[in-house]
Amino acid sequence: MKGSTSRFKVILLFVLTAVLVLAGCSSSASKEEKKDKDGKETIRFATWDNEDTLNLQQKMVDDFNAQNDKIKVVLEGYGADYDTKIAAGMGAKDAPDVMYMWNYPLYKDALEPLDSYIENEGEEYKNNFYDALWNYNKTDDKMLGLPVGYTTHVVYYNKALFDEKGLEYPQAGWTWNDLQEAAKKLTDKSKKITGFAFSGQPDPYDFEMYLWSNGASFVDKDGNLDGNVNSAKSIEVFNMFQGMLKDGIAITTEGSGSTEMKSGNVAMFVNGAWSLGSLTEAGIDYGVVELPKFENGQNVSIVSSSGISMSKDSKHKEAAFEFMQYWTGEEANKARIEFELPVLKSLVESEQLTQDPVKSVFYSMLEKSDGYTPTSYIVEDWTTVADDLSLVFEQIFNPSTLMDPKKVLNEVVK
Amino acid sequence: MIKKTRPQKYNLVNKKVPYLFILPWMIGFVVFTLGPLVFSLIMSLFDWPVTSSPTFVGFGNYIKMFTDDPQFYKSISITFKFALVFVPLNLIIALVLALLITQSVKGIKIFRTIFYLPTVVSGVAISIIWGWIFNSEYGILNYLFSFIGIEGPKWLIDPKWAIITIVIASAWGVGTMMLIFYTDIKSIPRDIYEAAAIDGAGPLRQFFYITIPSITPTILFNVITSVIGALQQLTLVLLLTGGGPLKSTYFYGLFVYNNAFKHHKLGYASANAWFMFIVILLLTLLIFKSSSAWVFYENEVKKEGGKK
Structure with a gap:
């Protein structure tokens, strides 16, 4: 008898301890919902940045906290695991109050629509942002984020290699034929120099801009691939890129191509503003120019935009929006200017960025790129579509397959 | 004081102090291992978008997995x-290295450290390093090959080579495996080898008739550990190839990971993970069953020897 009671006690003790530990976890979570000791509302703010830019963000958050006696913002740097972590947070209904965002269609169900907040601020507030950027920060006609930064895609070219061959630097308004001509002249097998480089596994999201430039797209507005991604105009684009590989005037790269560009063995490649700093650091004397056009088209770029969104489960929506305004305000845009292209027209004007030989290119591309909607915003299951397309792109561009674009594109639409 | 009258076997349950000592681990097991395990089983029965x-x-998830997902079979076979x-x-590599570091050579401690060093490096760093080494245009490996006149394969681009x-x-x-072999080889008594040498057995014979049976x-x-490790391989494919080229390295681990965190199908991914768990469990059981045919334990052999 006695034996069984003490056995029971042991089990009870065990269960009690487990309950206490678990309760400890949950009570610390619920504490955050209330105001903390000094009566401030705590806002959790998640960012994907790391290292230098994270330090800058921490400084900006500290500034905000110092100015503000009602709100306290805690910066959470998730780095490379960003998507996994916010997805887990959303699943557990414990998402950060404010978070960086770019893939709105994927997360739309967990984000707070901001239309009413933006309306309260008035027309002028809204108009100060570029229209093209608002389009990238909404889905299903709901504003889900405030624009923070963006980059369009441009052609980077190595000035030294152009000089060596006595070629003129490319100018805005050039065509893909011009690019191929240049690439042919720049390619020098004996020195292992290639005229042009592009990714062998291009991100379908980015690649759609080339289709747009030729008057095609992956899907129509109802989300049908058939008749769009395999249209004659679309196939023409793939044929052209594949042709450059077959002619030996271009190579495919394992990444974006910036590694190859840094080595000085590639004369041109396409990328967003991400390569500006690293190419300068690598000592490459480069220039940037607008994307080329197709014969009868207009050059268009995809906009890789970033914004900040509010979790729909946030307990402090007013405070969160106040912080979001600070984060997207003129002062903050200016603080980030070294890392991020400002998104406010007023600041672009006062900083004279449209006069800047490098940065102005990104702005002129932005203005040309208004009014295009990426497929990821149209179809429901973009990640699956993107996977399928990605495989097809590889079949077309992988040097060991180089499959006929027409054939594989006709297959993928089935 | 009450005299010890209870039978011995109850002692383990009646004593509280030992349980208090292992309580942290028991809680850790329940909260971080058993809990998630059961939770993922429940999840696998749901359509669970994040x-x-x-x-x-x-x-539904299990039925879809077996009947309506060609990638599932492809990933399994890869x-x-x-x-x-x-x-x-x-x-084989681990065993050969273990044999090498049991030799008495000058500076053997340095070799031992060098061979073990890669294990200490994190998988992420290994992926980055191999990414550089294998880069087909500018990688070190193909650069070295070019010295002897070989044009190296396109390691990470050609589907045949990627795996x-x-x-x-x-x-x-x-x-780690090398180290485990090493400690075991070290513990084989020297006199067995000496006896064999006196009987005229060469090094190769000694290896196959003494070393191998003893370990x-x-x-x-x-x-068992390396089968489990191989079936769960994720870090390298995630970081080095991303499943490419042409999905030739789209391992099962990556398949599960992408279903969960890229396609946000947590329920489906849990079902995938449970399937692999059962496969690994069965495989491990199979290997254990087979072990009676080829694994010799010292005390077993002694017993049998005694009978004769």
Whole structure:
């Protein structure tokens, strides 16, 4: 008898301890919902940045906290695991109050629509942002984020290699034929120099801009691939890129191509503003120019935009929006200017960025790129579509397959 | 004081103090291992998108997995192909290295450290390093090949080579297994070898008739852990190839990971993970069953010897 009671006690003790530990976890979570000791509302703010830019963000958050006696913002740097972590947070209904965002269609169900907040601020507030950027920060006609930064895609070219061959630097308004001509002249097998480089596994999201430039797209507005991604105009684009590989005037790269560009063995490649700093650091004397056009088209770029969104489960929506305004305000845009292209027209004007030989290119591309909607915003299951397309792109561009674009594109639409 | 009258076998349950000592581990097990395990089993019965609420689908995820997902079968076959090459290769390399570091050579401690070093490096760093080495245009490996007039394969671009690339990069982490072999080989009594040498057995004969039979329990352990490791391989493919080129390295682990965190199908991914769990469980059981035929434990042999 006695034996069984003490056995029971042991089990009870065990269960009690487990309950206490678990309760400890949950009570610390619920504490955050209330105001903390000094009566401030705590806002959790998640960012994907790391290292230098994270330090800058921490400084900006500290500034905000110092100015503000009602709100306290805690910066959470998730780095490379960003998507996994916010997805887990959303699943557990414990998402950060404010978070960086770019893939709105994927997360739309967990984000707070901001239309009413933006309306309260008035027309002028809204108009100060570029229209093209608002389009990238909404889905299903709901504003889900405030624009923070963006980059369009441009052609980077190595000035030294152009000089060596006595070629003129490319100018805005050039065509893909011009690019191929240049690439042919720049390619020098004996020195292992290639005229042009592009990714062998291009991100379908980015690649759609080339289709747009030729008057095609992956899907129509109802989300049908058939008749769009395999249209004659679309196939023409793939044929052209594949042709450059077959002619030996271009190579495919394992990444974006910036590694190859840094080595000085590639004369041109396409990328967003991400390569500006690293190419300068690598000592490459480069220039940037607008994307080329197709014969009868207009050059268009995809906009890789970033914004900040509010979790729909946030307990402090007013405070969160106040912080979001600070984060997207003129002062903050200016603080980030070294890392991020400002998104406010007023600041672009006062900083004279449209006069800047490098940065102005990104702005002129932005203005040309208004009014295009990426497929990821149209179809429901973009990640699956993107996977399928990605495989097809590889079949077309992988040097060991180089499959006929027409054939594989006709297959993928089935 | 009450005299000890209770039978001995109750003692373990009646004593509280030992339980208090292991309580932290028991809690850790329940909260961080058993809890998630059970939770993922429940999840696998739901359609569970991350951003909205789950709906119950019963065995729907399992049925979809077996009947309506060609990638599932492809990933399984890729993973098993990998395991088939990787496990034997890994064992042989580990054993050879272990033999090498048991030799009494000058500076053997340095070699021992060097061979073990890659194990200490994190998988992420290994992926980055191998990414550089295998880069087909500018990689070190193909650069070295170019000296002897060979144009190296496009390691990470050619689907035929990519899986071999993963095997090579995985074999890099062989240090732990080597160390386990090493300690076991060290513990084989010297006199057995001396006796064999006197009887005229050469080094090769000694290896196959003394070393190998003596370390079969360790081989069993290493086979099991490396089979499990091979079937769960994720870090390298995630970071080195991303499943490419042309999905030739789309391992099962990556398949599960992408279903969960890229396509946000948590329920489906849990079902995938449970399937692999059961496969691994069965495989491990199978290996254990087979072990009676080829694994010799010292006390077993002694007993049998006594009978004769």
